[in-house]
Amino acid sequence: MNKLSRIRVEKLLADFRKRRVLVVGDVMLDQFIYGSVARISPEAPVPVLEVVRDEWHPGGAANTARNVRSLGGQAVLVGRVGKDAAADQLRALLREEGVEVGDLLMRADLPTISKARLIAQHQQLCRVDRERCAPLTPEETAKVIGFVRSQRKFDAIIVCDYGKGFVTQAFLDAIKRLARVVTLDPKPTRSLRLGGLTAMTPNRAETLQLAGRPGGDGDWRAAGEAVLRKWRPKMLLSTLGEHGMCLFQRGTDPVHIPTVAREVFDVSGAGDTVIAAFTLALASGATPVEAAVISNHAAGVVVGKLGTATCKPEELRANFRA
Numbered sequence: 392m393n394k395l396s397r398i399r400v401e402k403l404l405a406d407f408r409k410r411r412v413l414v415v416g417d418v419m420l421d422q423f424i425y426g427s428v429a430r431i432s433p434e435a436p437v438p439v440l441e442v443v444r445d446e447w448h449p450g451g452a453a454n455t456a457r458n459v460r461s462l463g464g465q466a467v468l469v470g471r472v473g474k475d476a477a478a479d480q481l482r483a484l485l486r487e488e489g490v491e492v493g494d495l496l497m498r499a500d501l502p503t504i505s506k507a508r509l510i511a512q513h514q515q516l517c518r519v520d521r522e523r524c525a526p527l528t529p530e531e532t533a534k535v536i537g538f539v540r541s542q543r544k545f546d547a548i549i550v551c552d553y554g555k556g557f558v559t560q561a562f563l564d565a566i567k568r569l570a571r572v573v574t575l576d577p578k579p580t581r582s583l584r585l586g587g588l589t590a591m592t593p594n595r596a597e598t599l600q601l602a603g604r605p606g607g608d609g610d611w612r613a614a615g616e617a618v619l620r621k622w623r624p625k626m627l628l629s630t631l632g633e634h635g636m637c638l639f640q641r642g643t644d645p646v647h648i649p650t651v652a653r654e655v656f657d658v659s660g661a662g663d664t665v666i667a668a669f670t671l672a673l674a675s676g677a678t679p680v681e682a683a684v685i686s687n688h689a690a691g692v693v694v695g696k697l698g699t700a701t702c703k704p705e706e707l708r709a710n711f712r713a
């Protein structure tokens with residue numbers, strides 16, 4: 392059941408290229424500042440980082456959009472940024488990666504959400520965050536919904552909620568009507584009403600939280616069943632880190648899909664790859680189990696790379712063959 396034939400994978404990959412996916416939600420910019428430390432500052436008891444290299448990558452919803460694009464799909468991104476250099480940088484990166492910027496609402500009073508990691512000799516020294524959470528205003532909501540309606544229909548919509556304010560109840564209620572396939576990467580601390588979605592892709596902790604059973608070692612299987620009963624998505628894809636994922640659907644037993652990664656270097660951002668691949672596959676006519684298996688293989692590819700990474704069709708093919 393967890394196996395797909397080569398012909399089937401090729402058929403779905405070919406279909407990915409025809410799918411146009413809207414990714415919407417909390418957009419971020421990730422920065423990595425690499426250097427080395429050889430001395431302590433004379434000014435304060437802190438290490439001095441001598442910078443060797445800077446890297447910037449799209450983060451949050453922008454990383455999900457980049458993952459859709461990398462898999463061959465057409466990605467259109469809508470989010471909110473500040474009026475600052477980080478916003479310009481983000482736009483440039485998206486252009487380079489072939490992600491279409493549908494609309495980035497600009498707010499002079501909010502910074503573009505950014506996370507800078509200072510890394511010395513492969514070790515993170517500290518992270519510097521810039522963010523101010525503010526709920527999407529009714530005017531902003533109307534603007535986004537107006538934009539989406541003005542476009543030709545999207546094959547799917549991915550909503551990325553990182554709890555920074557873009558995804559409000561009013562926004563979610565309006566956006567979920569605008570495509571046949573609508574998936575959500577949820578932030579359970581938000582206590583939104585989550586009915587009427589095609590699928591949700593919480594990780595293990597988020598699944599427990601959504602079921603109202605926070606705490607590390609809870610029974611995720613029971614929690615998944617509870618979330619399915621409570622919000623009635625067609626599918627619930629609960630990701631389980633090194634244990635892979637579990638697909639819950641109404642009326643059938645959950646299907647557990649173990650990981651396929653052989654070497655693991657960096658698991659950050661694997662959740663973004665999962666929702667990108669899962670949604671693209673569903674929009675391309677994959678069955679729920681096929682879509683889950685494909686997303687698990689795509690995640691297996693990205694955890695084997697350093698930095699928030701993406702998966703290309705040829706890498707997915709190779710991962711299936713291995």
Ligand SMILES: Nc1ncnc2c1ncn2[C@@H]1O[C@H](COP(=O)(O)OP(=O)(O)OP(=O)(O)O)[C@@H](O)[C@H]1O
Nearest residue numbers: 594630631632633635650652659660661662663690
């Ligand atoms: N240690 C690991 N070994 C192998 N595969 C992994 C590992 N961690 C994650 N994965 C793969 O990545 C998928 C998503 O991982 P996870 O459940 O950690 O999502 P997440 O917490 O949302 O991640 P993030 O928020 O960092 O993007 C898993 O379903 C699995 O396929």
Ligand SMILES: [Mg+2]
Nearest residue numbers: 576594662663
């Ligand atoms: Mg996640």
